[in-house]
Amino acid sequence: MQKIPVKLAAPGMKLAKPVTRDNGMVVLAEGLELTDGIIQKLESMDVERIVVKGNPVDLGDNDNSSWSKKSERLDHLFRRYAKDKWMFRVKGFFKEYFDLKAAAQKAEEEAERLAEEQAAAEAAAAEEAAANGEEA
Numbered sequence: 558m559q560k561i562p563v564k565l566a567a568p569g570m571k572l573a574k575p576v577t578r579d580n581g582m583v584v585l586a587e588g589l590e591l592t593d594g595i596i597q598k599l600e601s602m603d604v605e606r607i608v609v610k611g612n613p614v615d616l617g618d619n620d621n622s623s624w625s626k627k628s629e630r631l632d633h634l635f636r637r638y639a640k641d642k643w644m645f646r647v648k649g650f651f652k653e654y655f656d657l658k659a660a661a662q663k664a665e666e667e668a669e670r671l672a673e674e675q676a677a678a679e680a681a682a683a684e685e686a687a688a689n690g691e692e693a
C-alpha cells in the first residue's frame with residue numbers, strides 16, 4: 558500500500574483505500590482499477606493524494622533533490638525527541654510529505670525530459686521529410 562500524489566497515478570493501478578470527500582462520502586471504492594478518465598476526474602475534483610495497492614511509484618529515496626535532503630535531515634532535527642511518541646508521529650508526517658514532494662518533483666522532471674526528447678524527434682522527422690521532399 559502506498560500513498561501517492563494523483564499526478565503520479567497511472568492507469569491500471571488499484572485503489573487500496575476508498576477516495577472520500579471532506580464530508581466522508583465515498584467517491585471511489587477500494588479495489589477500483591484506475592483509468593485515464595478516473596485520474597482526470599480526481600484531478601478536476603482537486604484530490605491531492607490516493608492510496609494504491611503495492612508500491613508502484615519510486616518515491617525518490619535515492620534522489621538528490623532538496624526535498625530528499627530535507628527528508629534525510631529529519632533524523633538529526635528530531636534526535637532529542639527519540640522517546641516522545643508524539644514527536645515521532647510529527648517526524649513521520651514530515652517524512653511522508655517530503656518523500657511525496659520529492660517523488661512529484663522527480664516525475665515532473667522526467668515528464669519534461671520526455672517532452673523535450675519527443676519534440677526533438679518530431680523536429681528531426683520534419684527536417685528529414687523536408688529534405689526528402691526537396692530531393693524528389
